Amino acid sequence: DTAVSQTPKYLVTQMGNDKSIKCEQNLGHDTMYWYKQDSKKFLKIMFSYNNKELIINETVPNRFSPKSPDKAHLNLHINSLELGDSAVYFCASSQGYTGIGNEQFFGPGTRLTVL
Amino acid sequence: GDSVTQMEGPVTLSEEAFLTINCTYTATGYPSLFWYVQYPGEGLQLLLKATKADDKGSNKGFEATYRKETTSFHLEKGSVQVSDSAVYFCALSDQANAGKSTFGDGTTLTVKP
Numbered sequence: 001d002t003a004v005s006q007t008p009k010y011l012v013t014q015m016g017n018d019k020s021i022k023c024e025q026n027l028g029h030d031t032m033y034w035y036k037q038d039s040k041k042f043l044k045i046m047f048s049y050n051n052k053e054l055i056i057n058e059t060v061p062n063r064f065s066p067k068s069p070d071k072a073h074l075n076l077h078i079n080s081l082e083l084g085d086s087a088v089y090f091c092a093s094s095q096g097y098t099g100i101g102n103e104q105f106f107g108p109g110t111r112l113t114v115l
Numbered sequence: 116g117d118s119v120t121q122m123e124g125p126v127t128l129s130e131e132a133f134l135t136i137n138c139t140y141t142a143t144g145y146p147s148l149f150w151y152v153q154y155p156g157e158g159l160q161l162l163l164k165a166t167k168a169d170d171k172g173s174n175k176g177f178e179a180t181y182r183k184e185t186t187s188f189h190l191e192k193g194s195v196q197v198s199d200s201a202v203y204f205c206a207l208s209d210q211a212n213a214g215k216s217t218f219g220d221g222t223t224l225t226v227k228p
Contacts, residue, residue, distance in 0.1 A: 004158070033216075041202055041221040043159075048215070056215050090158055100210060101147040101166035106158030 003027050004107040006091050012113045013081060021076045021110045023091030031055075032074040033092040033104065034066060043090075049074055050097075081114045088112070117142045121205050121219030128195055128226050136190040136203055136222045138179075144211030148172075148181055148188040153202040153221070162190075162203070195226045 004025045013019055034046040047066045048056035063079045074091060091107040122137040147166045151159040163172030168183035177192045188205060205219040
């Protein structure tokens with residue numbers, strides 16, 4: 001059983017399109033995250049939700065909109081895609097806040113390529 | 116704000132060599148510290164962690180000690196294997212910052228037979 005799953009694994013699209021990435025975790029965790037990893041492997045947090053409530057919203061263009069329909073799901077919708085959005089997007093989850101030592105469990109990633 | 120500085124890569128070692136990847140941090144509160152590993156084409160997975168000063172995390176032959184006085188969490192392994200080839204990330208999570216995780220830039224390790 002996959003703990004954190006993401007769909008799709010690969011996404012190739014044209015500039016200006018709108019796309020969504022879905023994430024589901026079956027670990028019973030209450031906190032979920034979206035990260036962006038660029039071509040140099042740098043990893044930056046984008047959003048974090050705790051019990052469906054947004055708790056971290058980094059400096060991300062408002063073309064990116066997360067949505068958490070329930071504790072097990074955190075989706076990412078991207079409007080008007082740009083070339084610079086090309087990256088690997090990782091979903092992750094944890095039980096509670098990581099500041100007290102709780103580890104994050106990462107999904108396999110979604111490689112987004114904008115042409 | 117919080118920050119993590121990792122030894123720059125890439126690092127290339129021969130099998131059975133000793134590994135050290137340096138990591139230092141800056142945090143406003145009392146962070147928990149983590150090492151994550153990313154194998155090619157996969158997501159990150161926890162390698163080890165430490166939650167307070169002088170704690171030592173260990174797993175699969177890797178070790179790291181939380182040093183508050185030097186704000187460091189260096190990763191070590193006595194004898195690396197080809198299968199250890201991966202990208203290693205040092206990270207901190209600070210309760211004072213809504214539990215937000217800050218990651219280092221990653222260090223790519225290649226182990227040659």
